[in-house]
Amino acid sequence: MVGLLDLVQKTMTTPHPLDRYLELVRPTLTRRSMRAEITHVRRSAVGSVTLTLKPARQWSGHVAGQYVQIGVVIDGVRHTRCYSPVNAEGRRDRHIELTVKAHPHGLVSNHLHENAIPGMVVDLEPAAGVFHLPEPRPERIVLISGGSGITPVLSMLRTLANEGYRGRILFLHYNRSPEWVPHRQELEAIAMQHGNVRIEFRYPETVRGRLDSGPSGAGERSGGAEGGKNRDFGGVNPPGANRRANQAERDAHFGYDELESLAPWFPSAQTYLCGPPGLMAAVRTVYEAEQLGDRLHSEEFTLTTAVVDPADAEGKVTFSGSGVVAENTGASLLEQAESAGLSPEYGCRMGICFSCTAVKRSGCTRNLRTGELDSDPDQPIQICINAPVGDVDLAL
Template structure:
């Protein structure tokens, strides 16, 4: 069997002299090698780009081998052309080539005619390696920038962060009234959680900056009960909603109804862990201008004027290793946002959800809570109905009492509690919690209707309290009345107006009386929307929940709470 053609440099060993025939053979072979090498380098670079983009180490190695093979062929062809140009006999420069490839030095052999560079490498070799290093560094920088962008998007999508891991508490066989568990109202109850260190900083609003304001499109409307509808709002331009929020915050809707401007605030009920849309669940009130307008007039495709988010009644899962949510009526909406978000992020702590409704037919999100409880063993839902209705109910009946709470939540004194509902219900629940040993600083409240921004723990203030915020219709600005007689006055520097200021009148009310615009939402001191700089004077504020300590130290006040018996200068 005949052998194949000998390799190029092996064939040169049989050519002792550089004859014309040998020169033609070497030139042709050298040009072919240069062409092959150039093509291999180009192909290797292309493969390397694809391999880096797909983050495939094996493909990167294969591409590097392809480039290396091309460089060797290109160098061998170039060296052959240089040798015949210098008149070096073929056998001599072939031997020199082999010695260089095998790293064998020979003082007797003539050196290859290749211009040397640092570290014994040719300049061509050094240039090629420098190009490859620059290419790899550029690809790594692009990949790093992509990862930073992805990390930023993930951080924006998860404003509350993932909760820390917590050991699952041991459960006992206690039963709860009105539970939605499938075993005839009996739910497993966990034992008391382990002690958790008190946070070094107090609860604060998510942000002290001005809320976002713009249009959102009504993408869907869901009927929850005979009187409650859920409105799903999305970005009219597509993509995510143009703001982030925390579980428990609310947004404010503004509209002109019957020729009058109306503003109402509604708690976000959808999960804060996704940003495709926000949902608000609204109960139709016979005397609620905005709720009647939304229920009766607004349709899918309409656009609503929205501002927000606002509010400090939040829970992200980082604040405690378990949470007790107690709601009444439509006060269930902020609790649904919390439950949905905690489940979305696989919160490992126990979630106790206690709800009171007038009838089973008024129990909003009843079916969804039953499904979530079956799916998430750390969610314990118990409810009580105030009245008997045609719909069967095997659970508890009556108010959310001290006994109801104690039976539903083991060792409640060590847990954080959030309450939202009508004012009378909230005051009764807070009294029960204090009697059960829950510390004042572990009780967080949010009221609606005619409630305070927080349930008072001491004597009632002498001044009449403004209407309260959130799950239902929030307060509308009062119609400007006759300017009160007062010894004090407040000067608004931005608008260049001055208004009289009565001792029982807030800065916001004084501003509205003379047409000075100050943004607001809750009007009870919890949302932080109405913050304005105080340039001169002193004020008192009954509620400061929406004002961070550092901003208060800088002279920032809540216009809806600030009152004074002296002259004031305010930037508004």
């Protein structure tokens, strides 16, 4: 069948490929690529937008925790980014729900937050990633997230709830304040409906802002009211207020005592973590100290790298596919290619989606995430997370 379609494309659709004509009939109707139409747009939480997508028939679904790559055309240029679906796996109508946080310098996230409307069509890649729930399900599960890292673990929680999972679950989420938490009402409803699920919110910034005004709760439990009502002491902290305030600030940040108080059974659980670097580091510190590293599973959507001083960079970068040679600045090969006037394909810019893979013909590169050096010639590398060490020839 594919051979017949190739023949039709070659003989009957010149000068454009077949997909170019199909998309004139319906934007999501394509043969080789996959697309999705935005059907609903919700902006219920500060700083984020939730999109419901109706994918083309090629869509085969996702496993809770995985990510998808979408492509958006902005000012005539196609940009791709990775986002984790927040809906449970196995959704009957095959729709996808994405919650996108608008980052300060995020081109695609801000575009979607400000401009997404029903009827907009985006490119879509199949779901991918190894951050997902195992089969069979563990008897105990801890889900920890911060900020936009809520998306993959929310998909996990929704999936477990839909399955009628009976094991113990702790869902611990950190954010700026309650209004910044997407899907907060649904999380509260899950906690009310499932006695085996404990949902906790923590707002470190809010707690710090309240330290001068007396005692404060460190967060919220299972969607309940935040702490107790504070008495009015006329601007003077009551006895013990400073001690309680300091304890509240400590409780608002992740640590062993916080985890042990919420889920004393956590050493026997499988833990899934996604969030900003500070939270990720704090959780890993606890699990490594308790020798539980094999029970901690994490997903990162930010690239944390060591800063390289341009004065320490040596050699030249040759982009032999374009005939361009540039002085090595120590930045990633992707950034150096863009600085040299090239426009290589990329997606997540943090080593997740593999869109920016190119062949390194010669030279040594350093992986910016692991620090590992690689001097093997003629090897495909991800140029967003690799930087040259001396002279490098890249087939780009």
